[in-house]
Structure formats: C-alpha cells, structure tokens
Amino acid sequence: MTFPNGFDREPGQHFSGMPPMPGGIERAPARPRDLEISVRLWIAAMACYLISGLLNAFVYSGQIQRETYAELARQGFPIQQGMTTMPSTSPALSVLTVVIGLALWGLFVLRFREGRNWARVTLTVITAILVFFQLLSLVLTLTVMPGVALPLAPQILSGVEYLLAIAALVFAYRPNTNAYIAYQQRTAMGR
Numbered sequence: 001m002t003f004p005n006g007f008d009r010e011p012g013q014h015f016s017g018m019p020p021m022p023g024g025i026e027r028a029p030a031r032p033r034d035l036e037i038s039v040r041l042w043i044a045a046m047a048c049y050l051i052s053g054l055l056n057a058f059v060y061s062g063q064i065q066r067e068t069y070a071e072l073a074r075q076g077f078p079i080q081q082g083m084t085t086m087p088s089t090s091p092a093l094s095v096l097t098v099v100i101g102l103a104l105w106g107l108f109v110l111r112f113r114e115g116r117n118w119a120r121v122t123l124t125v126i127t128a129i130l131v132f133f134q135l136l137s138l139v140l141t142l143t144v145m146p147g148v149a150l151p152l153a154p155q156i157l158s159g160v161e162y163l164l165a166i167a168a169l170v171f172a173y174r175p176n177t178n179a180y181i182a183y184q185q186r187t188a189m190g191r
Contacts, residue, residue: 032176057094115184
C-alpha cells in the first residue's frame with residue numbers, strides 16, 4: 001500500500017510497520033518493490049546487451065565494416081586501397097569486451113540491489129553516456145552515412161536495451177527506493 005507521502009509507510013512509521021525494537025533499534029526494511037523492478041529491468045537490458053554483442057561479434061562485424069567503408073568511398077572520403085577488405089575486430093576480442101562489460105554492469109546492479117547509492121549513481125552516469133552516444137550514432141548514421149544498411153537485429157536490441165535501462169533508472173529513483181537507500185546509508189555509517 002502506498003501512503004499519500006509516496007512511501008510504503010506512514011510518516012514516523014518504521015519500514016516494517018512494527019514499532020521500533022527495544023533500545024531504539026529500527027528493523028531492517030525489506031527491499032522495496034520498485035527496487036526489485038529496477039533490478040529486473042537492468043537484467044533484461046543486460047540480456048539485450050549480451051545478445052546484441054554476440055550478434056555483432058559473430059554475424060555482422062565484417063558486414064558493418066565493409067558497408068561503412070564503401071559508403072565513405074562513395075561520398076568521396078579518401079579510403080586507402082585494401083581498407084574495405086581489412087579484417088574486422090576479432091570475435092574473441094568482441095566477446096571479451098562484452099564479458100567485461102557484463103561483469104561490471106552486473107556488479108553495479110548487485111551493489112545497487114544491496115542499497116549502495118554509489119552504484120545507482122554509477123549506473124545513472126553510464127546510462128546517460130551510453131544513451132548520448134547511441135543517439136549521436138543514430139544521427140550520424142542517418143545524416144552522414146545514409147547508404148549504410150546496418151543490420152536490424154542488433155540495432156533493435158540496442159534500442160530496447162537503452163529503453164530498459166532508462167525505465168530501470170526511473171524505478172531506481174522512486175521514493176520507496178530512495179528511502180531504502182537512505183536507510184542503508186544510515187546503517188552503513190553506524191547512525
């Protein structure tokens with residue numbers, strides 16, 4: 001139940017809905033539903049990132065590079081002989097990048113789930129930067145290289161990934177989540 005103040009408790013009421021324990025010790029609150037929804041949205045975004053990364057590594061990497069160089073040559077950019085046939089990034093390096101990215105992302109999501117505000121802030125900053133570069137990439141693709149036919153599946157997955165991440169951020173800053181993280185910070189500082 002949500003009360004008029006936006007929290008799942010009345011003003012002055014403890015998280016558990018119970019009076020404080022003897023000695024003034026407050027019961028540890030359960031994780032709010034909004035926080036759990038945010039975590040699930042992050043996990044879904046991570047799944048999209050994994051699938052998109054694997055598709056780009058094993059299916060589309062050479063195609064994207066060839067079409068990009070060909071379009072730049074058509075537009076009159078100086079392309080050295082042989083650039084359009086150069087091997088693209090190795091799939092092993094691409095997979096390693098995806099694995100490292102997922103490991104870090106997963107670490108931040110787990111720490112956020114534990115109520116760590118620094119992890120929430122890190123996820124926010126990284127999401128903002130990635131969304132900015134995704135939008136920049138979209139604008140450049142549509143304006144500078146309109147002849148490049150980028151594979152549709154990774155583009156859709158990336159779009160879904162960023163929409164899920166934005167939705168996760170919305171739930172990460174809901175009042176219940178804010179109250180939970182504030183409580184976790186207070187207890188971590190020994191207050």
